[in-house]
Amino acid sequence: MFVKSKLLATSVLALSLATTSAWAEDIKMGAIAVLEGAFAVLGEDSMRGVELALQEFNYTAGGKTIELITQSSDASPDSAVRGARKLVEQDGVQILVGPLSGSEGIAIKDYSKTQPNVTFVNGVSGAQDTTLREPSENFFRFNTEGAQWMAGLGEYAYNEKGYRTVAVVAEDYSFPYTQVFGFLEPFCRAGGSAPQDARFFVPIGNKDYSSVIAALPDDVDAIYVALGGADAVNFLSQYDQAGGDLPLIGGSITMDQTVLGSKGRTRDFVIGTPSAGPISDTWDDPRWQEFVAKYQEAFPDGFPSPSLFAHGYYINTKAVLLALEEVGGDLSDGGANFREVLANLEFETPTGMVKLDERRQAIGSIFLTEVVEGPDGNLLNKTIKVTENVNQTLGVDYEKFLEYGAVSRENPVCE
Amino acid sequence: MSEPRSYLAAIHPGWWVLLAFLLIYPWFASDFFTYQIGGYTLILGLIALSLMVLAGYGGMISLAQITVAGVAAYALPIFGENANDVLGLGWPEWVLYPFAILLAATFSTLVGLISVRTEGIYTLMITLAIAVSFFFFVRQNYALFNGFQGFSGIDAPTFWGIYWRDPTPFYYLCLAVAAFFFTATVYGSRSTFGLTLQAIRDNPRRMAALGYSVTAHRVYAFFLSGLIAGTAGVLLVLFNGRVSPGTIGVDIAVDILVIAVVGGLRHPIGPFLGALAFVLLENFAIDLIDRERFNTVIGMAFLLVVFFSPDGLIGLWQKATAKMRRRDTLDVKPTAKSTKEETQADLA
Numbered sequence: 001m002f003v004k005s006k007l008l009a010t011s012v013l014a015l016s017l018a019t020t021s022a023w024a025e026d027i028k029m030g031a032i033a034v035l036e037g038a039f040a041v042l043g044e045d046s047m048r049g050v051e052l053a054l055q056e057f058n059y060t061a062g063g064k065t066i067e068l069i070t071q072s073s074d075a076s077p078d079s080a081v082r083g084a085r086k087l088v089e090q091d092g093v094q095i096l097v098g099p100l101s102g103s104e105g106i107a108i109k110d111y112s113k114t115q116p117n118v119t120f121v122n123g124v125s126g127a128q129d130t131t132l133r134e135p136s137e138n139f140f141r142f143n144t145e146g147a148q149w150m151a152g153l154g155e156y157a158y159n160e161k162g163y164r165t166v167a168v169v170a171e172d173y174s175f176p177y178t179q180v181f182g183f184l185e186p187f188c189r190a191g192g193s194a195p196q197d198a199r200f201f202v203p204i205g206n207k208d209y210s211s212v213i214a215a216l217p218d219d220v221d222a223i224y225v226a227l228g229g230a231d232a233v234n235f236l237s238q239y240d241q242a243g244g245d246l247p248l249i250g251g252s253i254t255m256d257q258t259v260l261g262s263k264g265r266t267r268d269f270v271i272g273t274p275s276a277g278p279i280s281d282t283w284d285d286p287r288w289q290e291f292v293a294k295y296q297e298a299f300p301d302g303f304p305s306p307s308l309f310a311h312g313y314y315i316n317t318k319a320v321l322l323a324l325e326e327v328g329g330d331l332s333d334g335g336a337n338f339r340e341v342l343a344n345l346e347f348e349t350p351t352g353m354v355k356l357d358e359r360r361q362a363i364g365s366i367f368l369t370e371v372v373e374g375p376d377g378n379l380l381n382k383t384i385k386v387t388e389n390v391n392q393t394l395g396v397d398y399e400k401f402l403e404y405g406a407v408s409r410e411n412p413v414c415e
Numbered sequence: 416m417s418e419p420r421s422y423l424a425a426i427h428p429g430w431w432v433l434l435a436f437l438l439i440y441p442w443f444a445s446d447f448f449t450y451q452i453g454g455y456t457l458i459l460g461l462i463a464l465s466l467m468v469l470a471g472y473g474g475m476i477s478l479a480q481i482t483v484a485g486v487a488a489y490a491l492p493i494f495g496e497n498a499n500d501v502l503g504l505g506w507p508e509w510v511l512y513p514f515a516i517l518l519a520a521t522f523s524t525l526v527g528l529i530s531v532r533t534e535g536i537y538t539l540m541i542t543l544a545i546a547v548s549f550f551f552f553v554r555q556n557y558a559l560f561n562g563f564q565g566f567s568g569i570d571a572p573t574f575w576g577i578y579w580r581d582p583t584p585f586y587y588l589c590l591a592v593a594a595f596f597f598t599a600t601v602y603g604s605r606s607t608f609g610l611t612l613q614a615i616r617d618n619p620r621r622m623a624a625l626g627y628s629v630t631a632h633r634v635y636a637f638f639l640s641g642l643i644a645g646t647a648g649v650l651l652v653l654f655n656g657r658v659s660p661g662t663i664g665v666d667i668a669v670d671i672l673v674i675a676v677v678g679g680l681r682h683p684i685g686p687f688l689g690a691l692a693f694v695l696l697e698n699f700a701i702d703l704i705d706r707e708r709f710n711t712v713i714g715m716a717f718l719l720v721v722f723f724s725p726d727g728l729i730g731l732w733q734k735a736t737a738k739m740r741r742r743d744t745l746d747v748k749p750t751a752k753s754t755k756e757e758t759q760a761d762l763a
Contacts, residue, residue, distance in 0.1 A: 036710055072701060072709065076661025077565075082451065086698050089447035103564055107657065110567060172555060173563035203551065
């Protein structure tokens, strides 16, 4: 046999590397975001949001110093839970902020049920079921989610734009389903339709949209596009090259700066595209402008303007800090009092007032925007309308909303 | 009396020390170290062991080992219970687990049937293709696999009054399974079948000329490695309590290959060493360095290991002990590694 007992020495050494020092007086806060793979850029901006909130409070709240411990996931639920477990069980964080992606959020919510003395506050993950179905007592979400983000867009497309039938092109996972649902539900309630055979769901990272474009029916008034990042750029440029001329309606991450800033001919034909989301880059409200200025000052190498990821992590972290101030940094009761304060917290964010419903889900403002050409020739999202106090059940009763069923490719049916 | 004694006496005392250490480990390790480091290392080690059996003894590098584990992993919520209202046939556990493992082994056999007639890079490509297509299939199929979201709420069993997802019981469960397959691999490698397989690895044409069925031996190796990977897949689901396409993604398939190569393909302990290094780095690299760069640390560590020792961590260990032995006595016999080096050349 080759391997000797010195193997022990090696493994013991490796274990001892892992021990961490602890300051009894500090409050340990963990933050988890996707810092590897395709979403890494978004995860980095998320962490900027956390740091911005902490800087604002000078890393102290309620007289205690906040020690921030960060962890990465790879956007899969498994890795998010492993990361959370490491922060909670090894590093001993009392508060965890995160995660970033929709399915991760559901997994962390499930995990939070096994750790009743730790407080979990969402990052920016936007799946509906994280708080809608089987919510967890110690999981809070101060950002609005994917269906809320579409508030006002369905009515706007039907009433103002006059669209009656739309085709759908979206990525094939939970977050776009939530967005499609959020857009179609009011659109169809108003009388619009979206035939099932005009809905196209593509894998994330799809490069070639020619088959989708060829199959798009002619008898629709517009195309609702819920694609993100490179997927949106690829679809838009290929649709333009194929001579497509139908007007577009954008999802929350379809018409953002990462797409609008890209080079090429896509630019002109997206002008006039309506979209909706939790932030609007060009909102002239002083609260938002102040946030943008602070972000730009703190992170010269960040985005030109904070993304919705930085914004989401920022308000969730800020909620934690505000609640900590109120309880004087006292988490000695396993955080029960702290969570009580969190649940009743109502505070001013860069995008207006936020409060929670009884399932600890944010009720907040949503921005309806439209792409316009800016003064120096670049494309911007102009704020058309701000809808305040958008709740998760989109204005209907909780029980009635549950009857709509879970988000999926076919929901709502809307023929 | 003499027969079994000689068996036990032949085992180097170092192994007993290692076993004793692993047995008392949960007594002083925290729950986190018992469950997430200990349990997860053993699970990843098992999947990498199934690759080591194929690559080390059979010379066949398969990237589909996580897929095989994934078949067993998906079988649990589909035929057992899940919280997603998709299928969930509710089979009792004593049928479910063996069935899941056998299903995975059967799948592995099919992978073997498809790929054994190829060599080297072509085996790699075929198995990669299988891994990728299975990944996309489960991600897009909602009727059977619940698509992107996968299955959650998969519970661990409770028997003998023990809930088997609690850290210490789960660790011992993994340890027992790992110890079983480890000894089985050591035993199997010296059995007639194991020796024949290694001979086929070294010279398939000569073995065919001698009258051995090269294909049958290779396919059977795929079946055996499927048993290991399938069992690991069941443990993986019990560990996570959920399974989704992300569990069996292509990046994970590459991780398994990295674990096996970094640990070393020459001895069944290699995959477990590799898994330990991988899990420790995955968990703690972010504490050592700026979080934007921690993946670089992981990559560099693996690069250094492979650069300085093509045989992985086992190779480093052997180099170190060989040096010490040389200092003790001048009578050093080089270990019989000529045939093994060919495999390494194949790998490189």
